[in-house]
Amino acid sequence: MRTWGPLTAVCLGTFMLLLDVTVVVVALPDIARGLHASLSDLQWVIDGYVLALAALLLGAGAAADVLGRRRVHVAGVVVFAAASLWCGLAAGPGMLVAARAVQGVGAAAMLATTLPLLGSAYQGRQRSAALGVWGAVSGSAAAVGPVLGGLLTEGPGWRWIFFVNLPVSVAAVWLTLKVVPETRGPRGTRIDWAGTVAFAGFAGGTTYAVVRAGSDGWTSPVTTGSFALAALALVAFVLAERRVAHPLLDLALLRKPAFVGVMLGALAFNGAAFGVVPYLSIWTQTLLDMSPVRGGLTLLPMTGASVVVAILTGKLLHGVPARLTIGGGLLLIGSGGFCQAVLDAGTHWTVLVPGLVLVGIGVGLVAPALAGAALAAVPPERAGMASGAVNTVRQLGFALGVAAFGTVLTSRMRDTLNHDAAHTLASGGAGALRGAVSEHALRAAFASGLDAASVAAGVTGMIAGALVLMLVRTPRAEASAARTPAETVTAPRG
Known part of the structure; x- marks a missing residue:
């Protein structure tokens, strides 16, 4: 217990928080029917969680350095568990979205402290082994999510995708308090509250604007006002980071083309690879009449390919420049998006398999290389920050991808359906439209919307891949130096 207890405790929390990014995807049609949720509601069920996680991650890491990493981690698990119970008991879409956002707050505290806790508990070869296990658990969570979500949704019901977190959370809290030592960052570290609030405002305002653009239009007062507020928040973030002694992000890093290229690649990665997946799930279940389990299994070509390639990448591509694995992987993800734009009213989901496999191969190349590339692009003392x-x-890229590709989806649907019908169809309400609109027209509209969203994802992947290849020029010797992911656990902003 003393040897592998800390790893088990940390991996329990990591698996839960990453599982909840994808587990909800196949439950969206059932959530829409059970809570009478609109398309924007469903988008926020996903984005509320991911956005809170992204917006507070850096701030949670800084707070953990000051307050104690184990203490913040346990607090995060407790908040996550309480919010999971709230999600399962939600009586309406607004309540579910609010609960998901609180879940994201807990998840940020958990994720920000996982690597520092492992770094304090293990040294040398044990640390390398622990990080390897943690990486495998992190990767498997995304693969297991859609299948587990389908099983729970089809079995006891969609609410159990949240209730199942409760016993796991209890075990994680007990084990963490029992076997994980407490650690803190260097003395004198302070929490950058201004930067945390400003970045949260920028991320939230941008995502809200993109979601509202799908229903109100890009030039509506609400959309333009949200973009304006997001821009002001970004300016405030830059000003705050220039003035504080311990910033969340050292703006000097943005002068390094390699670091900028890695950040652009990371931003585009999750959006291009996974931003269309929620709408594919709605399509398979509401237009192709698949069960939640079968809908989840349709994603196995992508998740299976990503796991296999990620394992092989670590063994066969050691020493290959990160710009090639990340840039090439993003180009494959973009190609996979284009290959998925082949749907029409009569096609079956199997036509998506080649594109899903390409995306999975790209994910397997990019995901393991991103962290190492970021570390190679910055000085060692900025490793945790990177x-x-x-x-x-x-x-943040995933949240923006879900919002943006949903807007593309409904915009294309409105070529053949009116505004209300398009949004009803996109939110899983095909059954309510049958009779007023022919089955062929519904399938054709959704297929054309998915094609447009897949092309948008493909363009995103291609542009990001090209930028990475141009900007990330880290010399081979530096990229293969003895800088390992373990360095992230000892830095102030781990």
Whole structure:
């Protein structure tokens, strides 16, 4: 217990928080029917969680350095568990979205402290082994999420995708308090409250604007006003980071083309790879009449390929420049998006398999390389900050991808359906439209919307891949130096 107890405790929390990014995807049609949720409600069920996680991740890491990493981690698990119970008991979409946002707050505290806790508990070869296990658990959570979500949704009901977190949380809290030592950052570290609030305002305002653009239009007062507020928050964040002694992000890092390239690649990665997945799930269940389990299993070509390639990448591509693995992986993700734009009213989901496999291969190449590339692009004393920034922009990219591709989806649907019908169809309400609109028209509209969203994801992946190849020029010797992911656990902003 003393040897592997800390790893078990940390991995329990990590698996839960990453599982909740994807587990809800296949439950969206059932949530829409059970809570009478609109398309924007469903988008916020996903984005509320991911956005809170992304917006508070850097701030939670700084708070943990001051207050104690184990203490913040346990507090995060407790908040996550309480919010999971709230999610399961939600009586309406607004309550569910609010509970998901609180879940994200707890998840940020958990994720920000996982690597520092492992770094304090293990040294040498044990640390390398622990980080390897933690990485495998992190990768498996995304793969297991859709299948587990389908099983729970089809079995006891969608609310159990949240209730199942409660016993796991109790075990994680007990084990953490029992076997994980307490650690803190260097003395004199302070929490950058102004930067945390400003970045949260920028991320939230931008995502809200993109979601509202899908229903109100890009030039509506609400959309433009949200973008304006997000821009002001970004200015405030820059000013705050220039003045504080311990910033969340050292703006001098943005003068390094390699670091900027990695951040752009990380931002585009999760959005291009996974931003269309929620709408594919709605399509398979409401138009193709699949069960939640079968809908989750349709994603196995992508998740399976990503796991296999990630394992092989570590063994066969050691020493290959990160710009090639990340840039090439993003180009594959973009190609996979284009390959998925082949749907029409009569096609079956199997036509998506080649594109899903390409995306999975790209994910397997990019995901393991991002953290190492960020570390190679910054001085060693900024390793923790770089690692936190990569995780933050990855989650923010997913939130923006879900919002943006949903807007593209409904915009294309409105070529053949009116505004209300398009949003009803996109939110899983095909059954309510049958009779007023022919089955062929519904399938054709959703297929054309998915094609447009897949093309948008493909363009995003291609542009990001090209930028990474141009900007990330870290010399081979530096990239393969003895800088390992373990360095992220000892830095102030781990």
